[in-house]
Amino acid sequence: MSMPSAVRHINEVRVLDVVFRHGRVSRANIARELGITRSTASSLVAGLAEDGLLMEDTSEDDKSAGTGRPGTFVRLNPHHALFVGADIGVGRITVAAMDFAGSIVSERHFPLASHLDAKAVLRNLSASVREVVEPLSGSYGVKGLCVTVPGVIDKSGIVLRAPFLGWRNVPILEILTALLPEMPVIAAENDANAFAFAENYRNRHPGGDTEVYIFLDAGIGGAIISGGQILRGHDGYAGELGHMVLGDRGFVETATLPGSFESFIGRDAILARYRHHGGGAAGDIEKFLDMAREGDAAALAAMHDWAFYLGRGLAIISNIFNPSRVVLGGPVARLFQLCAEDILRNTRRNLLDDHPVPEVVLSTLGLDGPALGGASMLHHDMISVDEDLVFRKGQPNPAAARLRG
Amino acid sequence: MSMPSAVRHINEVRVLDVVFRHGRVSRANIARELGITRSTASSLVAGLAEDGLLMEDTSEDDKSAGTGRPGTFVRLNPHHALFVGADIGVGRITVAAMDFAGSIVSERHFPLASHLDAKAVLRNLSASVREVVEPLSGSYGVKGLCVTVPGVIDKSGIVLRAPFLGWRNVPILEILTALLPEMPVIAAENDANAFAFAENYRNRHPGGDTEVYIFLDAGIGGAIISGGQILRGHDGYAGELGHMVLGDRGFVETATLPGSFESFIGRDAILARYRHHGGGAAGDIEKFLDMAREGDAAALAAMHDWAFYLGRGLAIISNIFNPSRVVLGGPVARLFQLCAEDILRNTRRNLLDDHPVPEVVLSTLGLDGPALGGASMLHHDMISVDEDLVFRKGQPNPAAARLRG
DNA sequence: TTCAGTTTGTTTGTATAAAAAACAAACATA
DNA sequence: TATGTTTGTTTTTTATACAAACAAACTGAA
Numbered sequence: 128m129s130m131p132s133a134v135r136h137i138n139e140v141r142v143l144d145v146v147f148r149h150g151r152v153s154r155a156n157i158a159r160e161l162g163i164t165r166s167t168a169s170s171l172v173a174g175l176a177e178d179g180l181l182m183e184d185t186s187e188d189d190k191s192a193g194t195g196r197p198g199t200f201v202r203l204n205p206h207h208a209l210f211v212g213a214d215i216g217v218g219r220i221t222v223a224a225m226d227f228a229g230s231i232v233s234e235r236h237f238p239l240a241s242h243l244d245a246k247a248v249l250r251n252l253s254a255s256v257r258e259v260v261e262p263l264s265g266s267y268g269v270k271g272l273c274v275t276v277p278g279v280i281d282k283s284g285i286v287l288r289a290p291f292l293g294w295r296n297v298p299i300l301e302i303l304t305a306l307l308p309e310m311p312v313i314a315a316e317n318d319a320n321a322f323a324f325a326e327n328y329r330n331r332h333p334g335g336d337t338e339v340y341i342f343l344d345a346g347i348g349g350a351i352i353s354g355g356q357i358l359r360g361h362d363g364y365a366g367e368l369g370h371m372v373l374g375d376r377g378f379v380e381t382a383t384l385p386g387s388f389e390s391f392i393g394r395d396a397i398l399a400r401y402r403h404h405g406g407g408a409a410g411d412i413e414k415f416l417d418m419a420r421e422g423d424a425a426a427l428a429a430m431h432d433w434a435f436y437l438g439r440g441l442a443i444i445s446n447i448f449n450p451s452r453v454v455l456g457g458p459v460a461r462l463f464q465l466c467a468e469d470i471l472r473n474t475r476r477n478l479l480d481d482h483p484v485p486e487v488v489l490s491t492l493g494l495d496g497p498a499l500g501g502a503s504m505l506h507h508d509m510i511s512v513d514e515d516l517v518f519r520k521g522q523p524n525p526a527a528a529r530l531r532g
Numbered sequence: 533m534s535m536p537s538a539v540r541h542i543n544e545v546r547v548l549d550v551v552f553r554h555g556r557v558s559r560a561n562i563a564r565e566l567g568i569t570r571s572t573a574s575s576l577v578a579g580l581a582e583d584g585l586l587m588e589d590t591s592e593d594d595k596s597a598g599t600g601r602p603g604t605f606v607r608l609n610p611h612h613a614l615f616v617g618a619d620i621g622v623g624r625i626t627v628a629a630m631d632f633a634g635s636i637v638s639e640r641h642f643p644l645a646s647h648l649d650a651k652a653v654l655r656n657l658s659a660s661v662r663e664v665v666e667p668l669s670g671s672y673g674v675k676g677l678c679v680t681v682p683g684v685i686d687k688s689g690i691v692l693r694a695p696f697l698g699w700r701n702v703p704i705l706e707i708l709t710a711l712l713p714e715m716p717v718i719a720a721e722n723d724a725n726a727f728a729f730a731e732n733y734r735n736r737h738p739g740g741d742t743e744v745y746i747f748l749d750a751g752i753g754g755a756i757i758s759g760g761q762i763l764r765g766h767d768g769y770a771g772e773l774g775h776m777v778l779g780d781r782g783f784v785e786t787a788t789l790p791g792s793f794e795s796f797i798g799r800d801a802i803l804a805r806y807r808h809h810g811g812g813a814a815g816d817i818e819k820f821l822d823m824a825r826e827g828d829a830a831a832l833a834a835m836h837d838w839a840f841y842l843g844r845g846l847a848i849i850s851n852i853f854n855p856s857r858v859v860l861g862g863p864v865a866r867l868f869q870l871c872a873e874d875i876l877r878n879t880r881r882n883l884l885d886d887h888p889v890p891e892v893v894l895s896t897l898g899l900d901g902p903a904l905g906g907a908s909m910l911h912h913d914m915i916s917v918d919e920d921l922v923f924r925k926g927q928p929n930p931a932a933a934r935l936r937g
Numbered sequence: 938t939t940c941a942g943t944t945t946g947t948t949t950g951t952a953t954a955a956a957a958a959a960c961a962a963a964c965a966t967a
Numbered sequence: 968t969a970t971g972t973t974t975g976t977t978t979t980t981t982a983t984a985c986a987a988a989c990a991a992a993c994t995g996a997a
Contacts, residue, residue, distance in 0.1 A: 130984040131953035133542075134535045137922065138955090155974055162924070167955055169975060195973025196963040288886055337765045349852075358758060360742045360854025362888050367851040372844055372882040373778065383884060439777055446772040447754075447852060449765025477777040479788060481693055483767050512923075517542065519567070535955040536982035543984090560945055572984055574946060600944025601992040940997085948989080957980075967970080 133517045135171075138163065142171045143180065143510040146203055147229060151184050153198025172201055179207050179268075180227070203228040208509060209267035211310075212501025213256055214275045214318060217241070217291050220252055221495050222259045225502035226267060227509075233259050234495060245286075245297040253306040270509065270530050271312030273501030274303060275321040277348065281363045284315050291346065311529040314505065319348030319366060320357045321500030325492055326454050327352050328503040339450045339485070341368060343459035347389040351448060369393065373439065378403070378432070391436035394459050397429055404428040412458055419465055434466045438473020445478060445485055456490035463489055505530065538922045540576075543568065547576045548585065548915040551608055552634060556589050558603025577606055584612045584673075585632070608633040613914060614672035617906025618661055619680045619723060622646070622696050625657055626900050627664045630907035631672060632914075638664050639900060650691075650702040658711040675914065675935050676717030678906030679708060680726040682753065686768045689720050696751065716934040719910065724753030724771060725762045726905030730897055731859050732757050733908040744855045744890070746773060748864035752794040756853060774798065778844065783808070783837070796841035799864050805834040817863055824870055839871045843878020850883060850890055861895035868894055910935065 138161070145160050146152055158168035175181040184200040208227035213220060218241060224233040237255045239248065252274065260269055276299065278289025284300030299315045307313065316324075323340035342348040347369025351358040358365045369389035377390025379399035390396055394412050401415060406425030418426035441453060455463050463470065467487070474484055492499060508530055515524040543566070550565050551557055563573035580586040589605040613632035618625060623646060629638040642660045644653065657679065665674055681704065683694025689705030704720045712718065721729075728745035747753040752774025756763040763770045774794035782795025784804035795801055799817050806820060811830030823831035846858060860868050868875065872892070879889055897904060913935055920929040 130536075130539045130982095131955090134539055135954065137538075141923070153974075162927070164956055165975065166957085166977080170954080193973080194965050194971075196975080198974060337763075337770065351852075353758070353763060354761070356759070358742075358853070361856035361890075362854055364850075364854035364887060365742065365852065367854075367887075370851040370884060370887075371848045384882065443776045443848075445769075446775040447756075447770065448763070449767055449769035449772075451766035477789065479775060482769060482772075482775075485766075518546070518917075522567075535953090536984090540983065558945075569985055570946065571948080571986085575984085598944080599942075599994050601946080603945060938997100941995090943992100943994080945992080946990090949987090951984100951986080953982105953984090955981090958978085960977080961975090963974080964972085965970100966972105967968100 136516055137512055138167070138171055139175060140510055140512050142168070142175060143203070146181065146201060147510060150228075151186075151200045151202045153200050155198050176201070179204055205230060206267050208270045208506075209260070209263055210270055210502040210505035210509075211256055211260060211272045212275065212321070212498040212503070212505075213252055213272060214321070214495070214497040214501065215239070215248060215252060215292065216277070216318075216494070216497075220255050221498040222255050223495060223498040223502050224259055224263060224267075225499070225506055227506075229506060231499070231502075232263060232267070234498070235259055242293075245292070245294050245299075246302060248292070249299065249302050249306060253303070256307065269310070271314065271505045272303070272307065272310050273314040273316055273321070273505050274299065275316050275318040275497040275501045277318045277346075279362075279364050279367075280315050280317055286315070287363065311532070312505065312526050314501075314526075316501055316504060317348075317350070317363070317366070318342075318497040319350040320359075321498075321504065322348075322456055322490070322492070322496035323350035323352055323454070323500070324357065324507075325496050325500030325503050326456075326490055327355075328500075328507060331355065336452070337448055337450045338452045338454065339368075339444055339448055340454045340456065340490075341460075343392065343394070343455060343457040345394045346383070347393055348457075351450075353448070368440070368444070371440070371443065373436065373443075388436070388440050392433055392440065392459075397433055397459065397462070400429040400432050401425055416461060416465075419462070430462060430466050431469065433462065434469040435473050438470045439477050441470065441474040441485070441487065442477030445474065445482060449483065450485045453485045453487045454490050455487065456492065456496060460489055463487070541921055542917055543572070543576055544580060545915055545917050547573070547580060548608070551586065551606060552915060555633075556591075556605045556607045558605050560603050581606070584609055610635060611672050613675045613911075614665070614668055615675055615907040615910035615914075616661055616665060616677045617680065617726070617903040617908070617910075618657055618677060619726070619900070619902040619906065620644070620653060620657060620697065621682070621723075621899070621902075625660050626903040627660050628900060628903040628907050629664055629668060629672075630904070630911055632911075634911060636904070636907075637668060637672070639903070640664055647698075650697070650699050650704075651707060653697070654704065654707050654711060658708070661712065674715070676719065676910045677708070677712065677715050678719040678721055678726070678910050679704065680721050680723040680902040680906045682723045682751075684767075684769050684772075685720050685722055691720070692768070716937065717910065717931055719906075719931075721906055721909060722753075722755070722768070722771070723747075723902040724755040725764075726903075726909065727753075727861055727895070727897070727901035728755035728757055728859070728905070729762065729912075730901050730905030730908050731861075731895055732760075733905075733912060736760065741857070742853055742855045743857045743859065744773075744849050744853055745859045745861065745895075746865075748797065748799070748860060748862040750799045751788070752798055753862075756855075758853070773845070773849070776845070776848065778841065778848075793841070793845050797838055797845065797864075802834055802838055802864065802867070805837050806830055809833040821866060821870075824867070835867060835871050836874065838867060839874040840878050843875045844882050846875065846879040846890070846892065847882030850879065850887060854888065855890045858890045858892045859895050860892065861897065861901060865894055868892070 141161050154168045158165040181201045182204040184202040205226040205228040210225045212223045220237040220239050222235050226232050277291050279287045286294050286297040286299050303313050319342050337353045340350045349366040349368030371388045372386045374386040376385045378396040404425040513524050513527045559573045563570045586606045587609040589607040610631040610633040615630045617628045625642045625644050627640050631637050682696050684692045691699050691702040691704050708718050724747050742758045745755045754771045754773030776793045777791045779791040781790045783801040809830040918929050918932045
């Protein structure tokens with residue numbers, strides 16, 4: 128560790144973090160918040176401004192609110208960086224671009240033909256990304272791309288499996304690096320993890336809380352954030368909440384295991400249960416929701432069963448993680464609003480009396496959550512301490528260096 | 533952050549870590565391993581030696597194995613610090629003392645009358661700790677005590693619940709601080725967490741792997757270590773694996789929930805299942821183990837059922853955490869050796885084909901695991917970076933300061 | 938034995954960045 | 968207009984790591 132540069136790096140990152148959180152902040156406030164002197168804060172700001180990361184903010188909506196000389200404010204230079212998130216969904220690709228200040232600059236959807244092989248999908252994705260990035264690349268410094276996939280990705284950037292895409296052992300990073308050589312950093316991430324990160328990144332709790340994210344669609348995807356970090360497990364398979372086996376058989380035969388959580392509460396399970404209770408073939412979840420809202424008896428009975436197992440699942444999750452919050456997302460999650468009471472009652476029934484019950488909320492992000500999360504993850508990397516540089520051999524992490532470079 | 537001291541602190545800690553891992557190491561090797569210059573390594577070693585943390589190792593079993601001038605070796609000064617772990621079990625208190633080099637200096641058991649209230653138990657514990665510490669306090673610098681409890685402890689050091697002790701909302705830290713004013717640091721920890729930490733601390737994996745620990749007795753305690761950190765959750769309730777509800781009813785009525793994991797695989801569940809299959813009243817788990825070893829039909833049938841649900845539980849845990857290793861401990865864990873194949877087959881049956889199955893092993897620590905873990909946790913704190921000092925306001929964490937002071 | 942080659946640990950000088958202190962600038966209020 | 972307060976900059980000091988040079992201690996070959 129080269130001694131001066133390491134502390135300088137830590138302090139630069141901390142300054143960027145403060146400016147990002149406040150949007151607009153004076154040097155004196157930076158100094159107070161970080162416990163450094165004003166002179167050091169000025170020096171750091173000057174250096175970062177020279178590199179184009181920070182800029183003076185001369186907007187006059189001061190309301191300086193107090194005695195003494197008003198501060199001169201700085202903010203992140205939005206044009207310094209552009210982070211691209213691209214989500215590969217079933218039937219479509221979503222591309223989102225975030226600037227250095229954290230604003231979404233562009234967000235677009237592209238249709239994706241099914242039954243394409245992985246290489247063809249990734250060629251489509253590259254073209255979509257280029258279409259979004261090219262008009263922006265003149266005014267923004269494009270720093271990186273994070274692709275999100277509904278599947279398991281290991282540390283070396285290989286998609287081990289993505290059942291809904293029919294992928295197995297796809298070296299996604301290798302392929303994309305060849306397809307997009309101009310992109311300084313390319314990363315890949317599980318879509319549920321990215322969705323969770325997006326939800327967590329804006330209103331994150333200072334103490335580094337534990338939160339669980341459940342994405343309900345045909346399958347059930349899950350992600351856990353603890354201490355600001357995504358739980359990945361040894362090979363990247365962690366968070367497969369939908370595959371927990373809760374009984375000998377569920378409400379429906381699924382692609383996954385008999386009796387799995389998603390065979391009880393996934394989309395197809397609800398529709399099967401609806402038929403079981405005498406309802407017709409609702410066909411899709413929207414129609415089912417309408418039936419339930421209208422008070423259809425079979426729909427209410429199916430929803431009741433759904434609430435029973437979702438409640439039990441939430442109780443298991445509470446016993447294991449004790450999260451402060453569980454965020455539900457995806458098309459099936461909207462059922463939650465119709466039977467929130469029922470679910471929480473079932474959760475409590477499966478917990479010891481004094482066990483804390485997490486707050487359960489619906490995601491505010493739509494279906495673009497994973498793409499936004501991918502972009503957010505790159506944004507976060509840019510204003511995070513490079514652990515390699517500080518704690519290890521002193522050489523910077525190559526990817527981090529390209530992100531900043 | 534005072535700039536020089538932060539880097540100095542980081543480097544001191546890294547030196548201590550290297551010396552701890554190697555036991556005996558030359559300055560040049562420290563420099564190589566940390567990527568610092570030999571002069572810096574010498575300076576750091578000199579400072580730490582002056583403070584009494586390190587000492588020259590002049591033992592002549594050199595086998596210097598190579599050309600050039602042999603190095604001068606240093607090692608941790610065992611007498612610089614003594615860390616005490618004290619476990620409150622059902623019917624007994626275990627006290628373990630670890631020196632700064634990581635060796636167990638003393639390990640003793642004290643009987644504990646049941647039906648004492650919390651204050652009386654803690655008075656007993658204080659006396660036991662004093663009995664262990666007093667003969668050592670002349671030659672060791674006593675740095676702290678970590679008490680472990682079979683219950684949930686929140687961040688402020690209050691035992692929220694400890695069913696086997698009959699405790700509820702006991703301010704254990706406050707009481708112990710009054711009882712042991714001479715102890716510089718007092719901490720409290722859940723016994724399963726401490727057990728997990730003890731197992732993980734010695735042969736810890738560099739990359740910060742994910743490991744799950746399950747302690748099987750009357751109840752089932754669990755703990756998860758990810759990235760070297762214990763998962764605690766928002767209020768400290770995380771890791772209650774035994775309370776996962778897997779069915780409508782288990783094999784036995786337990787103190788906890790019907791259908792919970794421990795109502796299927798806890799000690800009483802096995803014995804109940806043994807009776808269910810026509811076996812007599814085995815009475816305790818030792819006898820049951822003997823019957824199973826002898827091939828008693830009822831015992832084998834009960835064991836088969838046990839393996840079924842343990843396998844399912846391990847599969848749930850694998851789906852959620854994807855651990856590289858699951859460590860089983862406690863009196864009931866020895867059943868594992870008799871049906872390891874059966875359990876792993878059931879685990880695989882409840883997982884997708886390509887899902888990695890963790891290595892499942894028996895704990896090598898006996899019943900003293902929690903006490904050793906408590907001591908280990910203090911030892912670890914002493915050779916860890918004080919995040920407050922480096923990343924926050926620059927003032928050191930008060931507890932860390934007392935530990936080092 | 939002697940000398941070259943190698944590795945270790947120390948010494949000395951240098952560079953970097955943060956803190957401390959002093960100061961000028963910019964405001965509010967009496 | 969004077970006073971007090973807060974901000975941002977400048978100057979000096981200090982702590983620490985690095986770089987380079989060097990002496991010490993060992994091996995092995997001539």
